[in-house]
Amino acid sequence: MIALRAAWCVPVAGPPRRRGVVLVERGRVVEVTGTSPAGVPVVDLPRHAVLPALVNAHTHLELSWMAGRVARDTSMPAWAGRLVSLRREAGADDPAPMRAAIAAMRASGTGLVGDIGNTLASVEALAEARMPAVVFAEVIGFRGDLADERLAWGRTERDAAAARVAAARVVSGARGRADVRVALAAHAPYSSSPALLAGVAREAEASAMPWSLHLAESVEEITFLRDGNGPWRALLESLESWDPAWTVPRCAPVEYLARLGVLGPRLVAVHGVQLTGGELARLREAGVSLVACPRSNEWTGAGRVPLGRFIASDVRLALGTDSLASADSLSMFDELASARALAPEVPPARLVRCATLDGARALGWETELGTIEPGKRAAIIGVELPAAALEERVHGPEAWLLEGVTADRVSWPGLPGGGDD
Numbered sequence: 577m578i579a580l581r582a583a584w585c586v587p588v589a590g591p592p593r594r595r596g597v598v599l600v601e602r603g604r605v606v607e608v609t610g611t612s613p614a615g616v617p618v619v620d621l622p623r624h625a626v627l628p629a630l631v632n633a634h635t636h637l638e639l640s641w642m643a644g645r646v647a648r649d650t651s652m653p654a655w656a657g658r659l660v661s662l663r664r665e666a667g668a669d670d671p672a673p674m675r676a677a678i679a680a681m682r683a684s685g686t687g688l689v690g691d692i693g694n695t696l697a698s699v700e701a702l703a704e705a706r707m708p709a710v711v712f713a714e715v716i717g718f719r720g721d722l723a724d725e726r727l728a729w730g731r732t733e734r735d736a737a738a739a740r741v742a743a744a745r746v747v748s749g750a751r752g753r754a755d756v757r758v759a760l761a762a763h764a765p766y767s768s769s770p771a772l773l774a775g776v777a778r779e780a781e782a783s784a785m786p787w788s789l790h791l792a793e794s795v796e797e798i799t800f801l802r803d804g805n806g807p808w809r810a811l812l813e814s815l816e817s818w819d820p821a822w823t824v825p826r827c828a829p830v831e832y833l834a835r836l837g838v839l840g841p842r843l844v845a846v847h848g849v850q851l852t853g854g855e856l857a858r859l860r861e862a863g864v865s866l867v868a869c870p871r872s873n874e875w876t877g878a879g880r881v882p883l884g885r886f887i888a889s890d891v892r893l894a895l896g897t898d899s900l901a902s903a904d905s906l907s908m909f910d911e912l913a914s915a916r917a918l919a920p921e922v923p924p925a926r927l928v929r930c931a932t933l934d935g936a937r938a939l940g941w942e943t944e945l946g947t948i949e950p951g952k953r954a955a956i957i958g959v960e961l962p963a964a965a966l967e968e969r970v971h972g973p974e975a976w977l978l979e980g981v982t983a984d985r986v987s988w989p990g991l992p993g994g995g996d997d
Contacts, residue, residue, distance in 0.1 A: 577601040579612040580956065580989055583966050584625040584973040588932050589947035592925075592972045598626060600954040608948055619989050621958050623966065625973045626989065627928070628948055629687020629955040630908035631935025634788070634846045634867045634896025637691050637698040640673040641666075642901035650877040652794040653807035659901055660815075671697055677906055678705045684907040684983040687955040688946075690844065690867070690896065690939050692761055692788060696737045703744050703756045708955075710939045711737065712761035712788045715772060718812055719819040723771035731779065734758045757940075761788035765829055766800045766808040769819065770836055777838035786844050786865075786940050792829040792855070793847035794878045801825055801832055830855040839864060844938050846896065848886070849879045856889035865892045865938035868930075870914045872898030883919040887926060894935035895927075909981035916978040924974035960985040 578600050585596025587608050599606040599616070612618050645662060649655035663669075678701055681689065689709040691698050694716075702709045713733045717726035738758045762768040762776045773789070780787035792798070799806040804824035812818040825832045830851070833839050841863030848866050851859070859866060870881040886893050895915060897906045904910070908931050915927050936946030944953050965976040 579616045579618045582621040582624045582626040586627040587948035589949040624958040628932045630685050630931045631688040632686050633690040633894035633935040636899035637674045638669045639899040639901045640677040641670040646901045652877045655876045681906045685957040685986040699737045710757045714761040716763040718817050720769040727775040759785040764790040780842045788844045791845040792850040860891040867894045867896045869896045869898040872902040875902040894938045895931045912978050913980040928974045958987045958989040
């Protein structure tokens with residue numbers, strides 16, 4: 577057993593504690609207390625706050641090689657078109673930037689990732705880095721006559737990747753090898769047929785796993801669902817993916833999913849920039865998790881995330897960085913700083929919860945990660961605080977975690993590998 581003794585303990589499961597002590601044994605939290613038992617080795621952190629490792633609930637690690645190569649835009653379809661062209665020209669994704677991106681995430685305090693993949697190359701990279709993750713095999717296809725084929729591809733890729741993870745654990749031994757779970761995702765309502773959306777949702781229910789979907793991200797998506805026209809249709813036609821048999825639903829995105837019968841607690845809806853108050857209420861009532869990616873949405877031209885409205889709706893809200901094609905970093909502390917700037921009225925503790933417990937819940941990891949409490953993995957990070965934060969007595973330490981924490985202030989105290997057991 578060891579004791580982590582810090583200036584502040586931010587367990588998320590409860591209020592912050594000054595001069596808190598976290599007792600850890602065999603990679604698990606034993607107790608959060610105020611004293612160090614006699615005879616127990618102490619890791620002293622007199623200038624630090626300790627808190628659960630952060631959760632990046634949405635990224636695309638395969639696109640890490642695109643850092644700085646897809647310029648900002650005011651039109652998301654135009655931005656996406658350039659990304660698709662660049663990826664087709666380059667061929668296979670370069671794995672080296674992906675591995676570097678995972679290392680940078682770890683260094684900046686991330687301990688759980690929700691990754692969207694088309695090749696699932698990130699599965700091995702995440703396992704090698706001992707980074708817990710859910711990797712979503714993304715199926716895309718707007719033509720209804722190809723739905724069964726695309727879904728079969730997704731199942732095959734998912735099962736093959738899961739088998740590779742299992743084999744790696746057998747070879748290396750389970751201890752020290754992070755859990756990488758593999759699930760399915762549909763891309764978006766404008767790129768996935770109704771049959772494909774329904775099929776992915778059924779697979780998620782059958783496997784008791786979450787499924788992911790980009791939802792209500794751009795104004796053009798709203799136009800597409802209401803009248804079947806606009807830039808997204810033009811892009812589908814240019815890619816020879818348009819389905820003339822598709823019936824225009826003439827409704828908003830959440831209503832569209834409700835008609836398809838796919839709204840439910842396994843759905844991880846990403847972005848949601850265009851969601852109305854009524855739609856947010858429907859997502860909350862259905863138990864859907866929403867993942868906001870503020871920096872990415874401004875980069876791609878999707879718009880400014882209405883984060884205050886998200887919080888006010890009480891929908892389960894997580895945070896993600898999206899990919900390096902649309903963000904300067906994969907640091908969740910950078911994302912938290914952006915969220916704070918968007919919604920300064922939101923209590924800091926609420927935003928910290930978005931980046932920890934609610935992210936873990938969205939990905940189905942809440943029994944293992946997301947808080948510091950007895951029985952959970954000791955995936956705990958230390959953040960060096962400025963002198964003023966050490967004397968903070970009114971607002972608590974969480975506000976200081978939203979001021980742009982750099983990687984050189986982050987550590988994994990006494991727990992190599994972030995406490996993977």
